[in-house]
Amino acid sequence: MSRHLTTIIDIAKQLDISKSTVSRALTGHPNVNEKTRQRVLELAEQLDYQRNQLAISLLTNQTRTVGIMVPEFISFFFPKVIIGAQEVLAEAGYNVVICHSNESYETEVNNAKALLASRVDGLIVSHTKETRNFDHFRVFQRKGVPVVFFNRVCEDMNVSKVTVDDYDGAFKAVEHLIQTGRRRIAHLAGPDSLPNSRSRLNGYRDALRQYGIPEEPELVISYDLTLEKANIYVNHLLNLPQPPDALFAINDPTAIEALDVIKARGLRIPDDIAIVGFSNDPISAHIEPGLTTIGQPVSEIGQEAANLLMEQLLDKEENKPPRTVVLGTQLIVRGSTVRNPDNRV
């Protein structure tokens, strides 16, 4: 296994011409004899010639590759965002390198280093729930590699961002619970470190306030987004002297875990307790009862992120200021909040 791949020099030698000519023929340069070009192209084909992207990147100082880093990609959300971004990026001739940090700050830092070392032209990222320090992302900025955050965004960095209106989504979710008659509405919130979980908490609070319902501190629990903890806290809420009559969960997996716990305890949904999630995970439409949730335009998040990145990539010189795009959400009503939902989606 010699592992020597054909280079333009090999082709040049065999054809007894210079490598410059081969290079020109291959890249479609106008100044090259049509017959020579044919011979080069033929031999290249015959020899399985593949241009070495490494050499070109080294030469041009751009890889036409962008990195996408996500905290996980088991749930449907991040893969779908990635696909959305990839559509736009591929269209523009960019390759994509996908990394996942596994919700680990350390892995995130390492991935960032690897991405920088491999000289990506740009970075699209949603950080881990552990991330407090963003220096590993600031390096990109400092080196002129544009960064776009989505979903989980660093508020302190002056870069483009894509989010959904988490505040509004949460508000709509809680408003829906209130309008269907609930008064003791619990909220399983995410870690305080994530801006979107703070926004959702604010939406929850403001909805209660607007409808004149006092907030009960014992009904609001922040947790680390693991299902084990979700299980514990749902049980805790149900064991309260005055248990809640509704639960607004930070995301669908949490809501589904809650639903399982509640069903296992023999309570009826939505009669005894109603549940709303966030994100419209595909599972939500399939469970019994269906989960009322807040839908987000997932692919669009990816597309927008890619667009914002392209904006920075193309206007290298003009120094376009970063932009933030906030996308809308949608209340999707299913059986976990009303008996006969009409718009079962």
Place this chain on the structure above:
Amino acid sequence: MSRHLTTIIDIAKQLDISKSTVSRALTGHPNVNEKTRQRVLELAEQLDYQRNQLAISLLTNQTRTVGIMVPEFISFFFPKVIIGAQEVLAEAGYNVVICHSNESYETEVNNAKALLASRVDGLIVSHTKETRNFDHFRVFQRKGVPVVFFNRVCEDMNVSKVTVDDYDGAFKAVEHLIQTGRRRIAHLAGPDSLPNSRSRLNGYRDALRQYGIPEEPELVISYDLTLEKANIYVNHLLNLPQPPDALFAINDPTAIEALDVIKARGLRIPDDIAIVGFSNDPISAHIEPGLTTIGQPVSEIGQEAANLLMEQLLDKEENKPPRTVVLGTQLIVRGSTVRNPDNRV
């Protein structure tokens, strides 16, 4: 934004030493004065120096990067395989580039070219359902870049492969249906082009045969794995003069679609018709009733694939022959086949 990243030459100039010394200091070469090393390390830190992986790869003719290409990654399966592979690969110091071909042959070919151009050291791949021609993978082989197939494997290529025992899994699924009293067992099969769908079909057939149940051709339908078609064919089966009393679906999404159709028609599961899927998708445990299915060791598939690749990567010289690893499956009984499943997983 100058986009000039610090190089060892910059450091060398500022310290008035040669770039070789800088290189040595940075890579931990023993032959370098400890004081010089300190000065270099300090300045490098201060200047945000990041080694240019491109240059090193060009030089060493290896990128320490492996490509993983999958047909899709919305379902849980492929992401989980990727994570499994990544664990092993990261441990061995390899980076991973993830591509998805979106079940499109054309995209697959393009991805393969890009991966080759960016000089990955190896490739782990599961091909699209459209793929009939494997020349774009053979190029890797020819160039000495090891390839490992998993899940959907090319039978004609002499490379390492990881699969599960699809035949045995299907056999167990159908046997379970027979043992719980079903006789008219339909099978929604995958496209004939996929070896694993052929194996599952064979398992189905042999189970029937072994239990003396004649195969009814009208009960076996091959289709393209899209949910639209699944919907159509399930309805078709139910409209048969003698509808089936059980359905073995090629995978869980298909089974879940069938389950929805069957419930919508007011039939009782498992009394009127039983359903078994394949792959143990997380959704399966959450739907009503739970879906009986065949579990596969998903992360292990990824880990094994990575191991087989490493084997080829390390023994470049010795020319180790490719190996095929076949992993076992597990019948997981839930409510879609028996009223009170005891081992609800």
Place this chain on the structure above:
DNA sequence: CTGTTAGCGCGTTCAT
């Protein structure tokens, strides 16, 4: 211990 030189594969001047 350190500096010099060569070369990885390619595109791009600048000549011819």
Place this chain on the structure above:
DNA sequence: ATGAACGCGCTAACAG
């Protein structure tokens, strides 16, 4: 229309 020479950033071989 073609060739020679240079350089992208780095490591390694060879001299000191």
